[in-house]
Amino acid sequence: MEDEETPGEVNKTPDLSTLYMPQIVSKAIDISLAKELKNLLFGSSLCCFSEEWKIQSFTFNNIPQLKYGIVQKKGGPCGVLAAVQACVLQQLIFADSNRNRDTRCLQPSEAHRTQCLSLALADILWRAGGHEKALVALPSGRQQFTPTGKYKADGILETLILYSAMRYEDLIVFLQQNIHQFEIGPYGCILLTVSVILSRSINL
Known part of the structure; x- marks a missing residue:
């Protein structure tokens, strides 16, 4: 693939995940970054995500007429869900020029x-x-640092591994994998929120 490919061109690729391994750099979260995240999100490193946030992922509706829709389980992270839903609809309706609209x-x-969800998340993060x-x-399923001070x-931030992609194609493949x-969770909404913040940077 060429570096010059635009995201629009990449979107037409049906599934990159079986073609090559993405170039991804990983590192464990540390306590200082976890504190910064909590201070930004809650105003204090002593606060935690609510149960409404913890149980929310990007699960689709199985009612035949509503299969495009993401289901909100309880109140709480509706803003994040609305943004992702809009990007999923954009993929479903406009991404494939060969489809009848x-x-x-x-x-x-x-x-x-599911493919449209991965492309939507890639677009948001990029x-x-x-x-x-x-x-x-x-x-990761285990603590990456020992909480002190x-x-x-909260059982979530302390377990995170942070994966960095410097190419859009690599990001798409990694998200597809x-x-x-x-989509299934259990912490999908939290994971995306943290990913967006860290992609943007704490300072910005």
Whole structure:
């Protein structure tokens, strides 16, 4: 692939994840970054995500007429869900110029809507990183640091591994390979929020 490829051209590729391994750099989160994230999100490193946030991922509706829709389980992270839903709809309706733009595009197969979700998340994260980089935060299942001092553990931030992509193509492949973390969860909404913040940077 050429570096000059635009995101629009990449979107037409059906599934890159089986073609090559993405060039991704990973590192564990540390307590100072976790504190910065909590201070930015909550105003204090002693606060934690609510249960409404913890149980929310980007799970699709299985009612036939609403298969394009992301289900909100409880109140809370509706702003994040709305933004992702808009980008998923953009992929479903406009990404494939060969598709008929009628109601059939809103009745996607499970595989196609998952593909659109991964492309939507890639677009969001790539824009957050200024079209130069993106960072994806995924849970490792174990603590990466020992919480000390004025920091309240929530069982999520302490387990994160941060994966950096410097090419849009690599980001798409990585998200396709790990999309279940966002779609099925359990912390999909939190993972995306943290990923967007870190792609953009704490300072910005």
